[in-house]
Amino acid sequence: MPGSAGPLKMLPIQLLRKVSLFQGLSDSQLESIIELCTEETYGAGELIVQEGEPAKNLYIVREGKVALEMSVRLWPEQRLREMRVETLNAGQPVGLSALTASNVWTMSARAIDRCRLIAIPGKSLLQLMDSDPVMASEVNRELSSVLADRLRYTRISLTEYLGHRQVAREEAPEESTAIRRIQYGINFRWIAVVGVVLITLTANLIFGISFSTVPILIIAVIIALYNLAFWRYTERLESEEDAELIPKVRRYVWVQSATDLVATTAIIHFAGGVENPLYLYYVFHVILASIILPYRSAYLLATFAVGLFTSLVSLEYLGLIPHVHLEGLVPPDLYRQPPYVLAVLFGFGTTLYISTYLTTAIAGELRKRQRETAALRDRLLVEAEELQKANAELVRLDRLKTYFLAMASHDLKTPLAAVQSYLQVLLGGFVGDLDEDHQRILERCSQRIRELFDLINRFLDLAQIEKGKVVEDMDMISIQEVIECCAEEIGVLAAEKSQTLDVDLPVDLPKIYGSEKHLKQAVTNLLSNSVKYTPEKGQITVCARRTDDQVEVEVCDTGQGIDPDDLPFVFDQFYRGKGGDAAHGTGLGLSIVKRIIEAHQGKIWAESPYAGGQPGSRFVFTLPVGQPAGLKVFGD
Ligand code: ADP
Helix, strand or coil: CCCCEEECCCCCHHHHHCCHHHCCCCHHHHHHHHCCCEEEEECCCCEEECCCCCCCEEEEEEECCEEEEEEECCCCCCCCEEEEEEEECCCCEECHHHCCCCCCCCCEEEECCCEEEEEEEHHHHHHHHHHCHHHHHHHHHHHHHHHHHHHHHHHHHHHHHHHCHHHHHHCCHHHHHHHHHHHHHHHHHHHHHHHHHHHHHHHHHHCCCECCCHHHHHHHHHHHHHHHHHHHHHHHHHHCCCCCHHHHHHHHHHHHHHHHHHHHHHHHHHCCHHHCHHHHHHHHHHHHHHHHCCHHHHHHHHHHHHHHHHHHHHHHHCCCCCCCCCECCCCCCHHHCHHHHHHHHHHHHHHHHHHHHHHHHHHHHHHHHHHHHHHHHHHHHHHHHHHHHHHHHHHHHHHHHHHHHHHHHHHHHHHHHHHHHHHHHHHCCECECCCHHHHHHHHHHHHHHHHHHHHHHHHHHHHHHHCCHHHHCCEEECHHHHHHHHHHHHHHHHHHCCCEEEEECCCCCCCEEECHHHHHHHHHHHHHHHHHHCCCCCEEEEEEEEECCEEEEEEEECCCCCCCCCHHHCCCCCCCCHHHCCCCCCCCHHHHHHHHHHHCCCEEEEECCEHHHECCCEEEEEEECCCCCCCCCCCC
């Protein structure tokens, strides 16, 4: 039900003029339509017009989106599905059936989000059009063009829908193979015709079994003729796109099987009745039908076969129809010997039912498996679709993140740089002398801004590394040069604290596959931490060695060390250890190092105290030698 309805006095003419249906109407004509308008609101998912029921109101979408939907049933047993034909936006008309004859085609209209609609009662609008033929001709002209458009969209949507894998999903597997199985049956019948002719002639001419071959040969011709008809019909059936195809195929199999059974009975009759051991050929028909038909139909057919044969044998036994004796094969009165006749009928009946049971059971099992496979395929399709959606969402979020990073780096750093340069101007005394207090406060400000810069830079670094920049940047590089370069840079800082920085590198250190820029960043972070957390005159050592198929790099210091409680967390983002409080920092340095090393498929760990009970800290990371397989880009 609509959320609210009320008269619309204030509806501007301009709004109606934009509606395609009312184009070409004069202001006074539009005003007379406005008189009829009310407003209705619908919540997301609410039905506005129901398919199959002509709309009472013509609606114009004022706000929100409306979906035009049609019910589609792909196969007789399948449930109806709503197919979206078109999405309508503001200004577009809904419920055209309010203006057309009631039997003209209708579609469901459903609010996609919260919608405001202008409602014009169809009857009143039609009356208005009756009284104003100019208006009627204008509106009808536009109406037919909108209707034509809708039909065109419907056709496009239907074609897409049917071409889409939905069809593949909904088609039961046995349905797709039913026609192929009928073709097997037809081929089998050709062989049977030839077989009947050959067996008849062989028995008669070669083995000297005397019986009249003419009726049997006539029946063989009849079978060939009706098989020809079946063959033609099957070809037509195959090219048909009929929703009722499967029930049709089943009925058709029934007719074929029943015809075959009657023909077989006729042949058996003219070829000796119960005397002829080939009566067991009935089994073939029953097996073939049991493969295609449902259980019940298969048993019904088996019963029909038993009935036909029993009737034939009984009628011959009772002398109601003539009996053909196979002279030279069996004694003449065999068909009148009750024990023999009963034994044959018993054997025949049980053979048929057991064959039906076995075949339907196996065919049923196969059908079940086919359905399970199809269901599995459906599920995979759905999951693949969901994964695709999730992936698209991730790509969107990644773009958003890139945008945010670009924005953050520009919008945060630019004003900070400006403030910093103003502070430098003040501190440099370029705008006059500062007293001591002012100088101290401004220096603190400057220091704080440097820290903030540092934080922003590290934060952006961390995000950049996540973006897979490390992997993109990789090449064969010398880790030795990386370490030496970093040690040279940090050596200046160490010297300021009178610390010794030793570099111990073997000459045969192999090249590695990595990002020079990022590895420099990692080693610099580790070394600058050591400088930071080691008191004056302390010792810092950086060394590297090759172990098996990797290079191990180690940064140790004789500093304050890491508290055992902090040790497991020092690589976490924003984690600052107890010992870190005294020094300035962001808690991001080590997490950046970890990301860089892991992007290289290496490992990193910290020890404190380290080997031999040394008091300081030791950071070790490994890097594979050569290009590791399956290097992953973060965020991919
Ligand atoms: P920050 O140094 O900015 O605090 P880091 O991520 O680089 O952040 O380090 C995290 C914490 O690990 C530091 O707060 C400190 O407690 C500890 N730490 C890192 N390197 C050392 C070191 N060489 N010696 C002692 N503690 C260290």
